[in-house]
Amino acid sequence: MRDEGIGRWLPRRRLKDPAKPALVFGDEVITYGEFADTAARLGTALRARGVAPGESVAFFGENSPHFLTVMFAASHIGAVFVPVNTRLAPPEIAHVLADSGARVVVHEPAAAERMAAAAPGVARVSADELAGIAASVAEGETPADLEPHPTDADAPAAIIYTSGTTGRAKGAVLSHRNLTWVALNTIIDYDVVSSDIALMISPLFHVASLGMGALPVLLKGATMVLEPGFEPGRALGQIARHGVTMLSGVPTTYQMMADHPEWAATDLSSLRKLTCGGSAVPERILNAYELRGLSFSQGYGMTETSPGATSLSPAMTRRKQGSVGLPHFFTDVRVRREDGRIADTGEIGEVEITGPNVFLGYHGLPEATAAAFTDDGWFRSGDLGYLDGDGYLFIADRLKDMIISGGENIYPAEVENLLSDIPGVSGVAVIGMPDEQWGEVPWAVVTMRDGKSLDTAAARAHLDGRLARFKLPKRVVVVDELPRTASGKVRKAQLRESLASTV
Incomplete structure (x- = not known):
């Protein structure tokens, strides 16, 4: 090729x-x-x-x-x-x-x-x-x-920044080859055709919207309708106006459309492909769309894989509910145990990925790049999961504690680092807690020195202007002590469980 x-x-x-329409933007x-x-x-x-x-x-x-x-x-x-x-x-x-x-x-x-x-x-x-x-x-x-x-196909084409576990955003360097092959994976596994009309409601600065939304559409020669921002009523209107066949989003955007007063009256008959990323599609959203004769393709990936790693076809949404699917056509996935051996079927280990869509490395960070790959060249996702007997991947936990809120990635470390600067804070852990609208939102759990106090408003005021607003904690909980392992690491799963009844 x-x-x-x-x-x-x-x-x-x-x-x-x-002469074929490539982009539609308003009346242009x-x-x-x-x-x-x-x-x-x-x-x-x-x-x-x-x-x-x-x-x-x-x-x-x-x-x-x-x-x-x-x-x-x-x-x-x-x-x-x-x-x-x-x-x-x-x-x-x-x-x-x-x-x-x-x-x-x-x-x-x-x-x-x-x-x-x-x-x-x-x-x-x-x-x-x-x-x-x-x-x-x-x-x-x-x-x-x-x-x-x-x-050259292996030359850098883009640098996409992803929040780092150490608190500083890292630039994932994606080559021309990476972007080409993730587009090909999408075209094959999501059946993108030249007659498609794709509505782009998610920000293009996100790698999913760019790598698996815009680029496959343009490579195939289809038409893309661009929305400057997401508004559910307007999105529904665009579907009917343009005969949209393809729509990508996150659970929150799909829920907001289904909850809109125009949902029942909107003609959705042109829609053929719905793809959803960021997190698993909740049952209530599956039900709402299936009542309109629509089902979802779901998937799993990250910036470092441009971003697609796996996809779950609509036909398997119910049969393999909870799975993130099979590896993309030109991508391979394996699960490896802590001792370095390949995990057996159903055995939990770290998810590792290889393929032409896997990034070149982190910009200017050779040590972080080396740590991200195994000795035989597979990318270490940092996520824990397992493969079932049919090869479908299930994600069991986030090894890196990342929070996904409305499709936005939030790494607790960068929030924790800034909260630690507040006078009186002696310990802090930022965790993701369930939220009806956004899937999950960040909470800050803190310990304070004697006589000091902290509320949500004060914490948000301290962070405002330093972090994007979606990263600000929606609630601050003050506790006497943070549960820790013998090595001193906060037991975040235990924190989430102990606070579940207060959501």
Whole structure:
């Protein structure tokens, strides 16, 4: 297979389907021909601003054609794309930009002041301004300018930041090969076809929306309807208006649509594929959608696997309820015991993954990268699970204590580190507790020095502006003592069990 990077995708689509709608945004329809031309010209504009092959281009903004054209523009000139989560606090944004070595950050016009505060040392340009530069540069273009930069498939294509267990976000480096093969896995296992119309309601800065949402649709030559943010009533309206066939989300978004007053009256007959990630689909959501003749594909993965590792087909949703499915077509999964031996059927161990979708490593962190892989090259997920007799994977526990709230990943360590700075706090553990709307939310369980106190409002005030708001604890519980193992590690499972009755 000739694989010269994702920068080649749009020129090939322009050749095959120049007049076909690629992106729909509000009343704007962008064809594959227009999309390819815009990305090439934006790439030329980035090059004119001094961006060289291998350097990073960051983007800050919600879902829009700007997001995708900047990503393909970066790939067009051999640069590395760095999407920035718009929910991050200024210090978190500054870390992503500094750590990635971003040469320039492109942002939506409305984010100009926020970028000036969070990225004073990084070259900044609004997406509209960049488009103007591209238009002026276009006058002097030659056919060679519109040709993508030759790129090796194993070269970095994107750096996606994932919160680390040590409290600092780590940049997962995804190659062009990684993004190509996760798109192929999705096309095969979720049956993406060129006639699909996909509604994008989840943020593209999340690796699931990008790697398993946008890229498979564009590789296959289908059409994507972009929503700048999720609003359940509007999403239902878009399904009916555009005849949407494909929808991806998390349990919270699906529940909010089912709870909306327009749910029963909305024509959903065009929908054929629903995919859900982030956490298992609760029974109440399965029931609500099955009453409308709809069922889900579910899956499991992480940023480091671009992100798909396994998928559970709609046909097996009930028969294998609780499972995250089988390995994707071009991916393998195994479970290994603590003693290093491969686990038997039904035996719990660490889930390990290999395949062309597994990332290159953590940006600038060789020791963390080495620790993430086994001696024979499999990625260590940090999750505990088991395989049943049919090869279906079940996740038993999160070895890394990650909390998934409304599809957003929260690593307790970064919250705990900041809470520990509050005067009077002597011990802290952040745990995920069940929540009807978000699946789970973070709670902070703390011990205090004599005479000191802490409430939820004070804890949130201390963290506000330092962390994204979705990471702030929804409740603070003060206890006399945190349960610990003999080595001093907090027994978080015991904490969750002891507080279950107070939810």
